[in-house]
Amino acid sequence: MPKAAPAQAPAEAEAGSLDTPVLKTQGLEVSFDGFKAIRGVDFTLGRGELRFLIGPNGAGKTTLLDAICGKVKPSRGSIRFGGTDLAKLQEHRIAQLGIGRKFQAPSVFAELTVYENLELSLKQPRGIWPALTRRLSGEQRDAIDRTLETIGLRDKPKWTAGSLSHGEKQWLEIGMLLIQDPQVLLLDEPAAGMTDKETMQTGELLLTIASDRSIIVVEHDMEFVREYARTVTVMHEGQILREGSMDDIQNDDRVAEVYLGRRGERHA
Numbered sequence: 001m002p003k004a005a006p007a008q009a010p011a012e013a014e015a016g017s018l019d020t021p022v023l024k025t026q027g028l029e030v031s032f033d034g035f036k037a038i039r040g041v042d043f044t045l046g047r048g049e050l051r052f053l054i055g056p057n058g059a060g061k062t063t064l065l066d067a068i069c070g071k072v073k074p075s076r077g078s079i080r081f082g083g084t085d086l087a088k089l090q091e092h093r094i095a096q097l098g099i100g101r102k103f104q105a106p107s108v109f110a111e112l113t114v115y116e117n118l119e120l121s122l123k124q125p126r127g128i129w130p131a132l133t134r135r136l137s138g139e140q141r142d143a144i145d146r147t148l149e150t151i152g153l154r155d156k157p158k159w160t161a162g163s164l165s166h167g168e169k170q171w172l173e174i175g176m177l178l179i180q181d182p183q184v185l186l187l188d189e190p191a192a193g194m195t196d197k198e199t200m201q202t203g204e205l206l207l208t209i210a211s212d213r214s215i216i217v218v219e220h221d222m223e224f225v226r227e228y229a230r231t232v233t234v235m236h237e238g239q240i241l242r243e244g245s246m247d248d249i250q251n252d253d254r255v256a257e258v259y260l261g262r263r264g265e266r267h268a
């Protein structure tokens with residue numbers, strides 16, 4: 001994977017995040033059969049921010065991402081993205097507006113090549129056949145080439161996705177999101193199951209992407225968070241417990257009590 005372009009300095013990123021929120025939830029609640037998994041969350045994500053979301057099992061991290069991308073519907077509150085409240089929109093509409101979600105398990109087309117997987121992900125009429133039989137414009141080919149470069153698969157466009165390593169499949173899937181040009185990416189444990197080298201390359205990839213997009217990463221691997229986080233949000237029992245730098249988080253007694261103290265450094 002190529003070396004990541006220099007990311008924004010933390011101070012700039014923080015200033016940017018204060019001035020230009022790209023996503024903002026207010027009073028957000030999500031209930032499952034009366035059980036409140038999210039209880040009044042006010043969360044703001046800045047432009048060009050790489051935000052890590054941590055917290056013990058069941059804290060509500062995945063549910064928060066699910067609410068933002070429209071997979072679950074909030075029972076109360078708003079999710080502002082640009083001028084739009086996403087709270088009542090359908091999942092595909094939210095994706096079209098520029099929010100890309102990646103789940104933990106890779107969902108690439110194993111029989112197709114890396115290039116074809118990216119080609120299929122271009123914004124286009126639905127269906128594999130129209131996608132693979134139509135001619136690509138120069139602009140589309142450039143977009144695929146740029147994405148291959150970003151995700152470190154420039155030398156493997158003809159490899160079938162099934163023959164890639166676990167890490168490479170995850171990067172390809174991130175590429176399949178990037179090619180749709182989202183403003184916000186929502187990632188669930190993007191480095192899970194990766195080798196140490198792949199984990200580091202994934203961290204660098206996130207920094208590169210966050211130079212012009214915003215990312216929320218749900219993560220359990222505290223070593224990874226410590227290495228790449230600028231701002232961390234800690235959730236507990238459906239609420240935001242603390243937000244700040246990793247240093248702030250590590251020195252917070254409440255966080256230590258509910259999270260770090262109990263879970264240890266690296267989850268199994």
Ligand SMILES: Nc1ncnc2c1ncn2[C@@H]1O[C@H](COP(=O)(O)OP(=O)(O)OP(=O)(O)O)[C@@H](O)[C@H]1O
Binds near residue numbers: 057
């Ligand atoms: N579809 C669902 N139906 C019922 N309860 C759910 C559903 N999804 C999540 N929950 C509950 O909501 C709470 C928050 O779950 P969530 O998966 O968001 O936590 P998390 O912080 O992502 O946890 P983990 O780190 O274990 O993935 C949990 O108590 C969970 O059991």
